[in-house]
Amino acid sequence: MTTTDLxxxxxxxxxxxxxFESGDLTPDxxxxxxxxxxxxxxxxxxxxxxxxxxxxxxxxxEIRVPATNNNLLSSTTVxxxxxxxxxxxxxxxxxHATRDRAEIYLTLSGQGLLVMALEDGTTETxxxxxxxxxxxxxxxxxxxxxTGDEPLVFYAVYIGDAxxxxxxxxxxGFPVIVVEGERGPEIVANPRYRRA
Amino acid sequence: MTTTDLxxxxxxxxxxxxxFESGDLTPDxxxxxxxxxxxxxxxxxxxxxxxxxxxxxxxxxEIRVPATNNNLLSSTTVxxxxxxxxxxxxxxxxxHATRDRAEIYLTLSGQGLLVMALEDGTTETxxxxxxxxxxxxxxxxxxxxxTGDEPLVFYAVYIGDAxxxxxxxxxxGFPVIVVEGERGPEIVANPRYRRA
Numbered sequence: 001m002t003t004t005d006l007x008x009x010x011x012x013x014x015x016x017x018x019x020f021e022s023g024d025l026t027p028d029x030x031x032x033x034x035x036x037x038x039x040x041x042x043x044x045x046x047x048x049x050x051x052x053x054x055x056x057x058x059x060x061x062e063i064r065v066p067a068t069n070n071n072l073l074s075s076t077t078v079x080x081x082x083x084x085x086x087x088x089x090x091x092x093x094x095x096h097a098t099r100d101r102a103e104i105y106l107t108l109s110g111q112g113l114l115v116m117a118l119e120d121g122t123t124e125t126x127x128x129x130x131x132x133x134x135x136x137x138x139x140x141x142x143x144x145x146x147t148g149d150e151p152l153v154f155y156a157v158y159i160g161d162a163x164x165x166x167x168x169x170x171x172x173g174f175p176v177i178v179v180e181g182e183r184g185p186e187i188v189a190n191p192r193y194r195r196a
Numbered sequence: 197m198t199t200t201d202l203x204x205x206x207x208x209x210x211x212x213x214x215x216f217e218s219g220d221l222t223p224d225x226x227x228x229x230x231x232x233x234x235x236x237x238x239x240x241x242x243x244x245x246x247x248x249x250x251x252x253x254x255x256x257x258e259i260r261v262p263a264t265n266n267n268l269l270s271s272t273t274v275x276x277x278x279x280x281x282x283x284x285x286x287x288x289x290x291x292h293a294t295r296d297r298a299e300i301y302l303t304l305s306g307q308g309l310l311v312m313a314l315e316d317g318t319t320e321t322x323x324x325x326x327x328x329x330x331x332x333x334x335x336x337x338x339x340x341x342x343t344g345d346e347p348l349v350f351y352a353v354y355i356g357d358a359x360x361x362x363x364x365x366x367x368x369g370f371p372v373i374v375v376e377g378e379r380g381p382e383i384v385a386n387p388r389y390r391r392a
Contacts, residue, residue: 005316009296011333013312013320018302018327063329069265070296070334072353100205100266104353106214106302116209120201124209131214133259137207138266157268157300157353 009070016063020108020130023061023078023153030062034092036084041170042092044177044192045085052082057089071160079112079144079152086179088112093143093174095119097163100138103156107132110152113178113185116140119168121175121195125187128154141169145178147185205266212259216304216326219257219274219349226258230288232280237366238288240373240388241281248278253285267356275308275340275348282375284308289339289370291315293359296334299352303328306348309374309381312336315364317371317391321383324350337365341374343381 006012017026033056036047058079065071082089093115096103105114105128112128118139126134128144136142146152177190202208213222229252232243254275261267278285289311292299301310301324308324314335322330324340332338342348373386 005318007295007314007335010314010335011298011331013310013322013333013336014331015322016329016331018329020327063331065298065331065333070294070355071298072268072300072331072355074300074329098266099203102207102261102267102356104268104270106351114209118203118206122201126209126211131216133212133214133270135207135210135212135259135261135268137209137261139203139206140209155302159266159268159355160298 011065018076018108018155020153023076023108023151025061025063025076028061030064032060032062034058039092043084043087045087047084050082050084056080057082058091065160067160069159069161072157073160074155074157076153076155077144079146081146081149081151083180088145088147088178088180088185090145090178091143092166093141093169095141095165095168096138097165098161101159101162102138103136103142103158103162105134105136105154105156107152107154110146110150111148112152113145113147115143115145115174115176115178117174123175125176128152141174143174147178207261214272214304214351216349219272219304219347221257221259221272224257226260228256228258230254235288239280239283241283243280246278246280252276253278254287261356263356265355265357268353269356270351270353272349272351273340275342277342277345277347279376284341284343284374284376284381286341286374287339288362289337289365291337291361291364292334293361294357297355297358298334299332299338299354299358301330301332301350301352303350306342306346307344308348309341309343311339311341311370311372311374313370319371321372324348337370339370343374
């Protein structure tokens with residue numbers, strides 16, 4: 001840099017290193033941790049029946065920039081393997097507060113499913129594995145589910161002003177859930193789903 | 197999908213697989229190729245002196261969505277190793293037509309430098325190597341340079357309405373160029389740079 005006279009609203013370029021296996025960022029100043037207690041009520045079974053029964057279910061490692069429509073927010077998520085009853089460990093899931101904003105997921109390690117839903121109950125479920133880009137268009141709530149034995153690590157990028165609406169999912173749930181069946185993951189109707 | 201009644205402007209979720217080594221996408225319908233002839237005038241030396249002297253200098257593999265401010269455009273770029281005179285192979289580089297739009301680069305393989313410049317001639321140069329996220333804030337023109345012996349492969353994500361201004365760089369150049377020095381890459385002033 002030879003000047004500090006940046007255009008209004010401009011930032012100075014920076015870099016962050018992602019460990020594709022662990023999802024760790026360097027530097028890593030902002031980490032959100034979600035344990036079993038935080039997910040109480042999100043599974044059909046009581047979270048006290050979870051295996052494993054301790055530790056974080058997932059952590060989100062954020063690359064922070066101003067939450068404006070000209071910036072891109074991004075983060076790695078590290079979702080541990082495990083189950084609550086028959087349901088695999090999963091993220092809470094959310095709509096964007098600004099409904100039409102898209103998001104891109106790039107899976108870096110592990111395997112899972114990305115469950116998406118419109119407010120009318122329409123659902124889409126897509127595979128997550130290393131190298132797969134999941135395009136989550138605007139209007140689709142999104143939740144990731146770890147169906148493997150290793151941590152599921154993905155990098156998400158979204159428009160700065162997308163915002164988060166966790167309340168709708170907390171109240172209504174997703175129309176489908178992902179359970180362990182005899183031959184692997186099964187996507188089944190959520191008996192507790194309540195459409196608005 | 198259980199319905200085709202998408203909210204206005206909404207898309208159906210989709211997936212694309214990225215080969216982190218080659219940069220190939222599956223499916224891969226849109227590929228832009230740039231050969232030596234396309235880069236004529238971008239280097240101090242004549243592109244006919246390039247080594248290697250044939251093939252594409254780079255290719256861009258796009259994941260197309262509508263170019264609107266609620267969508268995210270993304271692409272892999274595969275930049276071959278080589279030199280024109282002392283200068284390493286590089287992309288043309290551009291500003292965003294909508295100047296304040298940010299972009300994120302995630303390097304997947306190879307090594308290089310990301311050269312960025314403001315319109316006032318301020319420059320920043322950052323390392324590119326696997327796992328590094330380069331945050332390119334709005335207002336910064338950006339060009340990638342392959343300083344290694346293997347293809348440089350990176351995934352770029354940007355806001356759909358960012359747009360491209362290639363003309364400014366085509367006319368003015370970047371304030372700095374990257375040349376091979378005795379101990380490796382050197383960032384030096386571009387004698388042909390013309391500030392607006």
